[in-house]
Amino acid sequence: MKSKILILIAFFIVAIHACKKDEEKVSGVTTTPYELTVPNGFPLPIIPTNNPLTIEGVELGRHLFYDPILSSNGLSCSSCHNSIFAYSVPFYIAPSGDSISVLPIMNLAFNSDFTWAGFFPTTESVCIEDFTPPFFNTNMDSLVARLQASTKYRNMFYRAFAKNDFASMSDFELKTKIVSAIGQFIRTFVSANSKYDRYLNHTENLSATELNGLALFFTEQGDCFHCHGGSLMTSNAISNNGLDSMPTGQNRGLYNFTGNPLDDGRFSIPSLRNVALTAPYMHDGRYKTLEEVVEFYNSGVHQNSPNIDPIMTKAAKQFGLQLTIYEKQCLVDFLKALTDTGFVNNPNYSNPN
């Protein structure tokens, strides 16, 4: 009789527990939702429904991000995404010989398109390409063996995904779990505490030149705000800013992925947060300094570039912005006030190994 009562009580507890939210359970293991802090003024994060943030997934992603275990050539994600460059690196040389300025990792949870061309809809869809040459060039059999031999990863995968028999997974399943964890980790990278943010929060003043730069940035004189305004310092649009009159090769941007002539020369507009740390600039790193970038917008825009954003061809810009030397320096000073040292030094994003 006593055992029947105990069974009934146990059943009761299980039945009540079953009413709890599904996302706390991953096929038998309990995961803990990761509460992403959304800074004031930021939009809601865009989290794929099939990859919600969990504390276990983020922790696994953090270890994988820094670990060359994923590659057959000693590379890890952090090889091209170094904190001192706001999780970018100055250059990546593609097999084609093209130079690519690596985009920083920050505020990706609020992004709607990824990579310079803006073709990829999620971080996961970008990361899964990294197993192939020229990136990790991963030998999947070797990777399975390395993970299987690691007590740490067997435990962490089980806690995050309730599965750690790597040999039983297809290559696609294993890659998907890896990029899901890394995707979760890098979505936690939030940068919202630059000097400019503190100015907006009335906790720090900008210098006179920074204030002048801010005024240029947010008025039609500099007209940076249409593409780089808002809390993210990007509109997340895909646009042609007039870099080339006749784009060729990688300079054709999104066209190289879609083949649509209307996409010729169009690139995803990058955030300007931490821009002083992410030189060189533009997709191909053609400008080495912020001064060169400002001068491009001041006098170098190719107004006949195909599909050029109408904002770039306003009448006032027909002969360039015509900024003075002082004004250009003010704009650069303001851009430098977008650096968030707390972000690049955040221990939560550092190498745990």
Add this chain to the structure above:
Amino acid sequence: MKKLLFSLFILSFVACSKDDEPTPITEKKLELDLSFVSGSSPLQFDTIIYTNAAGNEYSVTRLQFYISNIQLIKSDSSLVNISEYNYVDARVPSTLTQKHSLPESGHFIGMKLQLGLDTAHNKSNFLPAIAENINMSWPDMMGGGYHFMKFEGHYVDVLSFPGFAMHLGRNAYVANCVISHSFDLVNGNNKMNLVMDLNEWFANPHIYDFNIDGNSSMGDLNDLLKLSQNGTDIFTLQ
């Protein structure tokens, strides 16, 4: 003890069940379907096929705006409020169908609405921080609040194709639209088409010529005034 446990057992299942379905009642609803034309031609993005009253041949690359304070005009000129504000992106189909609760059915002789936001809403960072609202911000240094509209494209200028950016904003330049059109709305579901004629932004009462008035409006109060006044008759109901 056994009865108590049995009750808890039953309760544990009942607690998971859905709430009782409410008794259905007939709701009055109005669905507004937005569409866009230029004269008699439907909107087709990225192709130069339209000609405005000034003779400018133009294309459209972006059309985003707020519609607010939709009111139905009754025969006795009294008004029925049906919406606060809605964001529209002509490239995003989900924003083109707007469903509203309808306080009253009956006969109406027209509709009023604002292209833009009223002063209560047109304050910096006032609207929810979603990407659409953030990207419509109008900088504080230029008056603050939000873009009421971003209407952009390219036009033919001799042998080149410069862009134009008809941006509307600032409290004084909201476009107050009045549509004279008799219609009846019933208890239950109603559907109407709200059509914007893009050419009307460039005419009535002011001819707007890119070559004379300029190809951007944001920083020019005269251009903003022209657009806001031209904007009063951009919509028709069908």
